[in-house]
Amino acid sequence: MTPLVDIQNLSKSFPGVKALDGVRFDLMPGEVHALMGENGAGKSTLMKILAGVYRKDSGQMMLDGKAVEIDSPAHAQALAIGIIHQELHLMGHLTAAQNIYLGREPRRMAGLFLDEEQLNRDAQALFDRMHLALAPTTPIGELTVARQQMVEIAKALSHKSRVLIMDEPTAALNNAEIDDLFRIIRQLKSEGVGIVYISHKMDEIQRIADRITVMRDGAYIATVPATTPMPEVIAMMVGRKLEQAEKTIPDTSANEVLLDVRGLNRGRAIRDVSFTVRRGEILGFAGLMGAGRTEVARAVFGADPIESGEVHVRGQHIRLTSPQDAVQAGIGYLSEDRKHFGLATGMDVESNITLPSLKRWLKWGIFLNQPAIRTISQQMVEKLRIKTPSLTQTAKLLSGGNQQKVVIAKWLVQDCEVLIFDEPTRGIDVGAKSEIYKLLNELAAQGRAIIVISSELPEVLQLSHRVLVMCEGRITGEVRGDEATQENLMALATQREAEAPAAVH
Template structure:
């Protein structure tokens, strides 16, 4: 059977990096073909070649069995190849409808003016198909990350794509939204659309994919049925055996309280939230999207103003007017949205790592100590195994997982006593997850107070010494990390009538 799209012996290099070498891949009509591999394996590079973002150095791309040269994203779209990027590429000041049909806006009868009504009707038809309750006139900047992701999916569907590439499409979606996405994928499959699905979530892959292709270090490893045991898939991905860790919870009850939050309120987003985190403790925050976990983190970090409440570090009451106040008090925050709030994407790796602690590298109060900056930057790259050709590489050119590691590195250099990790492994592969889990535990062992916010319940259960569950802006339960279960956490996360609940 002729493949819908295929690549043979594909290679691509960037300065200092061989991103792809002799890669092969094929996609059949009506198939979901998962592409797996660690960050830096070359998955996104391969897909960007198919989407016209990059051009290949050598090899072939075949569409319906015929060689094709995809010269630009617009050319790819004209060939019915659509892509949903891992990072969002939406205009924040435009509406959802304007983003979806940007450059393809319907015109009125004279052909001179935009037909806004038709634009919104066309968008509404897409949203109806997706069962997405979102007004087309909504400004993108007013939407959550999850809602913006659904708009990206609608935009890809608007091109009537025969080949649809989804790069980490569920990274910002909750369980209900994931189910809706899977419904859409199955519908597209039945219509003969071929879907390339890139994800690090093993359970998703086995539920939705027909075949799996594994890449490692820019090379093709193998293509196997989706029913292949995940232990075999992981072995192919990482090329090494992952160390299994036995969870132990240290007794931190006598340790100093590093962070204390009392009676925190901010509209309906945060309602009377109180908690403490002791030295050496990992406190997990669980809950569904919109529960208020990130809002609490941003308030503690000084990013959002509060209506009332207290935040204390080492017992000292903080006057939080801006994030710099929190940083000076020893609080570091790893945002869930690294692209907009975690990185200066136009700056290089070295600058991003040292930016929060820049004053430390001044000589005579005015000159940067470049050798010292370079040394600490290289130490972090080596320690976190950040894949980058050099410290001068622009951060936006790194893979998503390596960007995340750069964000972690900058707070390690700042040496904060309190570290808030908001979705720390979103978009990160299984090998890198293992490394970050070890890093979080090591930091706690060094005496840091750690908060971990994650939408993945297995992650919260794996890392946390103690877990707070939130629903509708309130804490609905507190659970010991040893006694917690996914079922118990989910019950608390859906407790609409908010009340204090401690499970024993």
């Protein structure tokens, strides 16, 4: 069978960087081919060349056995290649149908008027093909992220795409939405569409992929069946075997309580939530999407108002009217959306690290003490092993894992003793994930109180000394030690009728 896509010996350089070096990749009709590698491995660059965003420097690309030069995204679309980016490109004020056919709407009366009825019929035919129950006239702004992603897929299919590139398609989806996405992927497979699937989630790869191609440092490493044991795939990705340290839970029962939350309430989102975190402890929060975990974190950080309840830090009651109150009390919050709420992505590494504590670096209350700023920033880069060419590197150019470390650095410079990590490894590759885990354990060992919120149950179990589980705004239970299993966490995460404990210590 002739491959849909056959890439051989492809290379691409940017100023000072060899992004791709003799890479090869192929895709068969009706196949899901996973592309894996750490951030910076070259996956996105390779796919952007296939999608016409970049031009290759050398090598050969073939579609259906014929050599092609793809010089623009429009050319790629004309060649039936579609790409669904991790960050969706849709207009919230337009309907689903209008987004799908934007710029190529059907017209009537010699092209003078938009044919809205035909537009909606065409969109409905796409949704029917995908077995998707969605009205074409629904405004995009009213849809969940999962449904918006389905519209992006429909948009790609409207170009009669035979090659579909999916970049981290499940990053913001819950389990039910992932199942729905996989159903559509299998439907497309049965129609002969070839799908390139980029993801860091190992369990998903084994569920949906047929083959895996691994890249590292811009080079092709291997192509293996998706049944290959994941430790072997990880070793190929990182160039070494990741050490899985034996989990030891320290006894923190006699340590000082750094954070004490009592009877927190805010509508249905937070319902009588109480808990404590001690010095040196990592407390995990588990639960399904919408359980209220992020809402609790934002309330404790002063980002959202509360109706009742108290927050105590080191035994002192603090009045939370804004995040500034929380920071002054020693609470740092690493948002699940670091690019929007954790980083000034257009600013450099040095500025991001010192921004929250800028007042500390003023001379005579007027001038910035640049040598002191540079010194503390360099210390943080070395301490957290942040990979950056220099302190003046723009934050948006760093990998996801290094961006996360910059956010951690700014709260350490601020000397926050309570650190709340919301989805700390979302969008981060397996090697950087291991480094973040090690860093969180080091911070706890230094005497900080750590809260970890994660939708990945294995992550919560691996990191946490004990785990609180939430459902519908309430804490439904606490697990620790041998009781901390995925089965027990899921049972508590779906415990909708049971009364939550008044307090957990």
